[in-house]
Amino acid sequence: MQVLHKSRYEPLTARALPGRLASLKSMGEHLGPATSWRVREVGDGNLNLVFIVESDSGSLVIKQALPYARVVGESWPMSLDRTFFEYHALTRLLARDPGRLPALIHFDEEQAYLVMEHLHPHIILRKALTGNIRLPHLGEHLGRYLGRTLFRGSDLSMNTAERKSDLALFSRNVELAGITEDLFFTDPFMTHPRNQHTPGLEDYARAAREDMDLKLAARSLKAKFCNCAETLLHGDLHTGSIMVTETDSRVIDAEFAVYGPMGFDIGSLLGNFWLAFFAQKGHHPDDVARDRGGWILEVIETIWESFFDEFSALWRRERTGILGGREFFEDAQRPLGSEIALQQLLKQIWQDTLGFAGIEMHRRILGLAHAAELETIANVEERAACERKSLMMGRVLAANRAALPDIRSVNRMAASMNSTDLLK
Amino acid sequence: MQVLHKSRYEPLTARALPGRLASLKSMGEHLGPATSWRVREVGDGNLNLVFIVESDSGSLVIKQALPYARVVGESWPMSLDRTFFEYHALTRLLARDPGRLPALIHFDEEQAYLVMEHLHPHIILRKALTGNIRLPHLGEHLGRYLGRTLFRGSDLSMNTAERKSDLALFSRNVELAGITEDLFFTDPFMTHPRNQHTPGLEDYARAAREDMDLKLAARSLKAKFCNCAETLLHGDLHTGSIMVTETDSRVIDAEFAVYGPMGFDIGSLLGNFWLAFFAQKGHHPDDVARDRGGWILEVIETIWESFFDEFSALWRRERTGILGGREFFEDAQRPLGSEIALQQLLKQIWQDTLGFAGIEMHRRILGLAHAAELETIANVEERAACERKSLMMGRVLAANRAALPDIRSVNRMAASMNSTDLLK
Incomplete structure (x- = not known):
C-alpha cells in the first residue's frame, strides 16, 4: 500500500x-x-x-x-x-x-x-452556463474526451497485465469510491441528515423516497457502478470539474478516479447539462432563457454524438486489448461482426448514460452537494420550479432508460417538460 | 506485490x-x-x-x-x-x-x-459421472455452495473497504485470469494451434468458427468475465474440481480465483454436467444411459434450484454490504422492492449462467483442455456423436440465453437433443 x-x-x-x-x-x-x-x-x-x-x-x-x-x-x-x-x-x-x-x-x-x-483565463463551466457566453467547441471537446479516455482506459485497448495492475491500484481509492456510492446512489433516495433541498420541494423529495421503481433503478445503477469495472473513469465529471474559454475546454479534479462503467462519466456530465438547461428560466428573461436553453441542448447533443463518433473510430482503429476480438471478426472475414459488437456496446453505454444522468439530477437537488447552476437562482420559488422539472426529467431517465431511443428524443422531452408550468 | x-x-x-x-x-x-x-x-x-x-x-x-x-x-x-x-x-x-x-x-x-x-475415500466427480454411482446429496451440496460463496463474496455482503482491498488482491492473479480469457472465450472460436478435437468434428469446428452470433456471444460473455467484478469466483469450477463420496462433496483447486460474474462459476459447472449427460451414450448401453442421463439432469435441476433458494435466503437474511439496500426497501416500508430487486438479479444470473455454460461446452470439445467424461469414450465415432450434440446444445445456451425461461425447459431441450441421431 x-x-x-x-x-x-x-x-x-x-x-x-x-x-x-x-x-x-x-x-x-x-x-x-x-x-x-x-x-x-x-x-x-x-x-x-x-x-x-x-x-x-x-x-x-x-x-x-x-x-x-x-x-x-x-x-x-x-x-x-x-x-x-x-x-x-x-x-x-x-x-x-x-x-x-x-x-x-x-x-x-x-x-x-x-x-x-495554471489554466487562465479559463472559468468554471458552471459559471459559463448561467451567464451569456457561448462556447462553440465545448461539445466536441467533451465528446471526444469521453470517447478517448473511456475507450483507451478499457479492455478494448489495454492488455491483461497492464489492465489488472491498474485495476488493483485504483481499487484502493476506497474512501472516495465510498463517498460516490453513498452520495450518488443512496442518500438522495432516503431520509438522511446529510440531505438538503430547496423549500417547496418537500412533496417531490417525499415522492422520490417512496418511489419503488426509482429506488430499484438507483439500486441497479449502484450495482453497476460498484461491479462493472469497464474503464478508468474520471469519477466526478460535472460542469464544476471543467474549465473553459471560448476556444479551450479542460477537465480538472480527477481524484475520484475508479474503474467503473463508461456511462457513469457521460451520464454525470449530461445530467449536469440538463440541470443547467432547466436552470435557465431562473437566470434569464423568457426569450433569453429559451435561446440559452436551446444552445445547451445542442451542446448535449454534440457531446453524445462526438463521443459516439470518436469511440466508434477508435473501435475500428485501436482495438488492441483483451477485448479487441479482431481474431473473431476482421481477421476471420467477418468484419460486420465487429460493427454489430460495437452497436451492442454503444446501446448498453447509452442506457447506462441515461440512468446515471437521472441519478445525478436527483442527487444534485435532494442530496448533499448541489449544482451552482440551480443554487444561484435567487428567487426560491423560481428555483424550486426549475428543480421540480429537473426531478421529473431525472426520474424518466433513471427509471425508463431502456425505452428512450436517442439523444434527440430525450432533448425534445426535456424541452417539452421545460415549457410546462410547475411553479406550484 | x-x-x-x-x-x-x-x-x-x-x-x-x-x-x-x-x-x-x-x-x-x-x-x-x-x-x-x-x-x-x-x-x-x-x-x-x-x-x-x-x-x-x-x-x-x-x-x-x-x-x-x-x-x-x-x-x-x-x-x-x-x-x-x-x-x-x-x-x-x-x-x-x-x-x-x-x-x-x-x-x-x-x-x-x-x-x-486429505480427502478420502473421495473420488473425482468426473469419474463418478461416467460410472454407476449415484450421489443423493450432490446437487444440494453444490447448489448451496454456489449460493453461499457467490452471495457472501459480493457487495451484497461485504463493505466497501473489505471488498475493494480483496478486489485489489485478486486482480493481481493476472496470469491465470489471462489463461481463462484465452482458453474459454477466444481459442475455441478461432483457429489456434492449442486447439484439438475428436476426428469427425471438422465440420462442427469450422461452423463454430464461422458462426457470427456464437462469436458475438463469446465476445460479450468475455467482456462480462473481464469487467463484471460481481463476486469472488472459484474460477475453474468443473466436475474435475469436485471430489465426492456418497455423502460428501468437496470443492478443490481454487487457484483461478478472480472477481467476476456470479454466472461464471454456475455456468462452468452446469456446462460440465450437460457434457456428462451427453457422454452417457458413449459409456453405457441405451437403457442404462437413459437412466444415468435422467439422474444427471435431476442433479443439474437440483443445483440450480438449491442455488436459487440459498441465494434468496441469504438475500433476505444477510444483506449487510454496500449493495444491501435495506434503507430503500425493508427500512422504508417497501419490503416488496427488495423481492423485485432479487428477481431482477436472479434473472441476470440465470442468463449469464446459460451463456457461460454454452462457452464451457465449446471449449471442452474444441479447445485445449477437454472433459474426461467425453475423452474416455473409446469409440471415436460414438464420442464424436456425443460431442456434436453437446456443441449444438452449447450453441443454443450461448446465443439464445435470453430466450430460455427456466432450468426444466433447458433440461427438456437437452433430453430431446440427446434422442436425435447425430452419428453422422
Whole structure:
C-alpha cells in the first residue's frame, strides 16, 4: 500500500509556500527564483487547498489535499491518499487525450500536493452556463474526451497485465469510491441528515423516497457502478470539474478516479447539462432563457454524438486489448461482426448514460452537494420550479432508460417538460 | 506485490519431503514424527505437484506449484504466485461455506505449497459421472455452495473497504485470469494451434468458427468475465474440481480465483454436467444411459434450484454490504422492492449462467483442455456423436440465453437433443 505515515505532512499557507517549494527544480524553471513568487489562495473546492503562484515568467497552480472534507470541516476526516490517485489518474487521462487536462509539473506524495499548469483565463463551466457566453467547441471537446479516455482506459485497448495492475491500484481509492456510492446512489433516495433541498420541494423529495421503481433503478445503477469495472473513469465529471474559454475546454479534479462503467462519466456530465438547461428560466428573461436553453441542448447533443463518433473510430482503429476480438471478426472475414459488437456496446453505454444522468439530477437537488447552476437562482420559488422539472426529467431517465431511443428524443422531452408550468 | 524472488524455491520430491517439512508443527500434530511418514506422488493435474503423506495417525495432502504448466511441459512457464491466490481463495471460500472445501493446514509462500486435509475415500466427480454411482446429496451440496460463496463474496455482503482491498488482491492473479480469457472465450472460436478435437468434428469446428452470433456471444460473455467484478469466483469450477463420496462433496483447486460474474462459476459447472449427460451414450448401453442421463439432469435441476433458494435466503437474511439496500426497501416500508430487486438479479444470473455454460461446452470439445467424461469414450465415432450434440446444445445456451425461461425447459431441450441421431 502507498499509505505511508504522513507524519511530516503539513498544510501549505500562502506565506510558507515559496520557502517550502523553493527547491523544486520544475517550479524554478517555470517561475524563476522563489523570492519573485506571488502566492494567493483561491480554493473554493470541498476537499483541498488551492494556490496560484505567479511571477513575471508565468504562473502555476498548487493543489494540496486536506486531511478532512473542507465543505464540512474537520468533523469529516479524509485520508490524504486522494492526491496519489489524482496524480495517477491525471497521468493516464493526459496520455489518453493529450491537452484536455492541465499539464502536470510535480507530485509530492508525502505533502499530498500537485503542481499543475495554471489554466487562465479559463472559468468554471458552471459559471459559463448561467451567464451569456457561448462556447462553440465545448461539445466536441467533451465528446471526444469521453470517447478517448473511456475507450483507451478499457479492455478494448489495454492488455491483461497492464489492465489488472491498474485495476488493483485504483481499487484502493476506497474512501472516495465510498463517498460516490453513498452520495450518488443512496442518500438522495432516503431520509438522511446529510440531505438538503430547496423549500417547496418537500412533496417531490417525499415522492422520490417512496418511489419503488426509482429506488430499484438507483439500486441497479449502484450495482453497476460498484461491479462493472469497464474503464478508468474520471469519477466526478460535472460542469464544476471543467474549465473553459471560448476556444479551450479542460477537465480538472480527477481524484475520484475508479474503474467503473463508461456511462457513469457521460451520464454525470449530461445530467449536469440538463440541470443547467432547466436552470435557465431562473437566470434569464423568457426569450433569453429559451435561446440559452436551446444552445445547451445542442451542446448535449454534440457531446453524445462526438463521443459516439470518436469511440466508434477508435473501435475500428485501436482495438488492441483483451477485448479487441479482431481474431473473431476482421481477421476471420467477418468484419460486420465487429460493427454489430460495437452497436451492442454503444446501446448498453447509452442506457447506462441515461440512468446515471437521472441519478445525478436527483442527487444534485435532494442530496448533499448541489449544482451552482440551480443554487444561484435567487428567487426560491423560481428555483424550486426549475428543480421540480429537473426531478421529473431525472426520474424518466433513471427509471425508463431502456425505452428512450436517442439523444434527440430525450432533448425534445426535456424541452417539452421545460415549457410546462410547475411553479406550484 | 507479494511476488518475491523465489530463489530458494525448490520442487518437492516424495523422497525429500519428510526432511523438508519435518519442522512444521501442524504436520507433526496430524501425522506424528516425520520419520513415520509415507509419501506418494499422485498429481495428475496440469500445473502442480501433489503428494499424499500418510502415517498411522492420519494423512494429509501437499500441493506445490511448478514454475511451468505441467500439461504442456517446461515450454509454458508459469509463475508460482498461484499458490498464494489459492491460499487466499481457500480461506475465504471456507469461511463462506464451511466444510465444503478441504481444511487448510499450512501455507508456505516461498516454496509455493499448501498442506491440506486429505480427502478420502473421495473420488473425482468426473469419474463418478461416467460410472454407476449415484450421489443423493450432490446437487444440494453444490447448489448451496454456489449460493453461499457467490452471495457472501459480493457487495451484497461485504463493505466497501473489505471488498475493494480483496478486489485489489485478486486482480493481481493476472496470469491465470489471462489463461481463462484465452482458453474459454477466444481459442475455441478461432483457429489456434492449442486447439484439438475428436476426428469427425471438422465440420462442427469450422461452423463454430464461422458462426457470427456464437462469436458475438463469446465476445460479450468475455467482456462480462473481464469487467463484471460481481463476486469472488472459484474460477475453474468443473466436475474435475469436485471430489465426492456418497455423502460428501468437496470443492478443490481454487487457484483461478478472480472477481467476476456470479454466472461464471454456475455456468462452468452446469456446462460440465450437460457434457456428462451427453457422454452417457458413449459409456453405457441405451437403457442404462437413459437412466444415468435422467439422474444427471435431476442433479443439474437440483443445483440450480438449491442455488436459487440459498441465494434468496441469504438475500433476505444477510444483506449487510454496500449493495444491501435495506434503507430503500425493508427500512422504508417497501419490503416488496427488495423481492423485485432479487428477481431482477436472479434473472441476470440465470442468463449469464446459460451463456457461460454454452462457452464451457465449446471449449471442452474444441479447445485445449477437454472433459474426461467425453475423452474416455473409446469409440471415436460414438464420442464424436456425443460431442456434436453437446456443441449444438452449447450453441443454443450461448446465443439464445435470453430466450430460455427456466432450468426444466433447458433440461427438456437437452433430453430431446440427446434422442436425435447425430452419428453422422
